[in-house]
Amino acid sequence: MADEAEYKNGVFERNGKEKPIKLSRSRIELFLECPRCFYLEKKLKIYRPSQLPFTLNSAVDRLLKQEFDLYRERGIAHPLIRNYHIDAIPARHESLNEWRNTNKGVQFFHQPTNFLIYGAIDDLWQNSQGEYIVVDYKATSQFSDIIQLDKKWHQQYKRQIEIYQWLLRKNGFLVSPLAYFVYCNAKTFNKVFNGRLEFDVRIIPYEGNDEWVEGVLFEIYKCLQSSQIPIPSPYCEYCNYVEAIKET
8 A cells, every 4th residue: 555645836746746545434434524624634734633442342343354254265154144134245345454453444545636545444244146245333321222324424424335335346346336334233222241242233234325525535635636725614623722712
């Protein structure tokens, strides 16, 4: 993967030579959330305050991967897949470990913008038609059952899936429009803890549409070529905080 490029003299370059600009799935989401924060980070190296890592979520993610890999090695469907009557088994591909690596992921060089787009998937299934199915793991703890993705923040999850679908298609893979979220909801109504969490695990289908991705890449390119810092998003908590401080 290319090194992180620097912005000099109107172009991104390193050592005097133009290099592909690494653009992760999460940075694309940052642009959609607030172009100003994206510009400050990507072009001026002014970063938002870092957040604490979600270590419990990461633990669930790791355990799910290990569990589904057991069935991948055997070439059979996981019991959850069978219970939901899904036509799929965990896919076997020599690049899967690389695609799961957050520093590598599935990559595609978008020549018109000189962007190297990448994103790390959680899992990949395959149906009987040979189509690859993007799968994303989610972990949370809510009192109510999670049966559909109808909250405002769920739009980010859907875009995440669609970028992964776009990346795989750009790499020449046959990808199903139907993706799945394996959603783990920790139960908190048990009377005792006993050193263990119990989860309600559900599979939620989602039919993705990645037609928006390329248009956003050109918007990002235009943003980075500008010498003007974009106006903040009215919904950006970080920018609103800065403005509030200025007024005090």
